[in-house]
Amino acid sequence: MVDPYATARELIQRTGTARSRDMVRAGVARAQLSRLVASGDLLRLSRGIYTLPDLAPAEGREGLLVIAERLATPRLCLLSALSLHGLTTQAPFEVWIAIGNKDRAPRIDWPPLRVVRMSEKTLGAGLEPLPIGHVTLRVTGVAKTVVDCFKYRNLVGLDVAIEALREALGAGLTTMDELWMYARLCRVARLMRPYLEALA
Structure with a gap:
């Protein structure tokens, strides 16, 4: 079974961001993405683009x-x-x-x-x-x-x-x-x- 947080983290760490469609392809359901954002494990930058809180850019960037x-x-x-x-x-x-x-x-x-x-x-x-x-x-x-x-x-x-x-x-x-x-x-x-x- 896919660990949604580990999968999302692995994808994001490659380039700093990941698209929702790439995470869905890797086995993370859209509902799981929403839960990861709600829990603070992921940060939604824009529609369909996510990063990790510890990789978030400086204010305004x-x-x-x-x-x-x-x-x-x-x-x-x-x-x-x-x-x-x-x-x-x-x-x-x-x-x-x-x-x-x-x-x-x-x-x-x-x-x-x-x-x-x-x-x-x-x-x-x-x-x-x-x-x-x-x-x-x-x-x-x-x-x-x-x-x-x-x-x-x-x-x-x-x-x-x-x-x-x-x-x-x-x-x-x-x-x-x-x-x-x-x-x-x-x-x-x-x-x-x-x-x-x-x-x-």
Whole structure:
């Protein structure tokens, strides 16, 4: 007979999360999953996605585990990246992800997503690994995030972009050379020039 807790724990420990359908395939009944959640042995992150209480991510990062489980190649950007790099005091209630111009926008029930379309040329630029529990996501690095804030200033606000630029340079998290490189790649060098020159 299958021990539902041992089976669920074994599946979850491999990647940090497990889907209900995978646990059902392994012999755990849906009613048993509900009882494990009620008893506190499992933590339900989102519909059909579970983790263990001792593997639960830091406050505010639960949505990132769900994103990692549900999306094939999540790329965190803009306000989510700013928050992860410590460049803003605001915690966005949406998870900001970048997709290609022709990609289909993902549809999930939780967490709420803000989808930003980028060209293939800029989509993969400046991505860094971000370990969250047992999984690794990709997030735009500091320089690319700051430049993206200028490029998508109509979405995040020019004041957010300027604050991110000041914070990143002031904390030594990026260099002028990196910022210029991404500014040229994203075609916002002319827009950013006066701000970069003022802080040089």
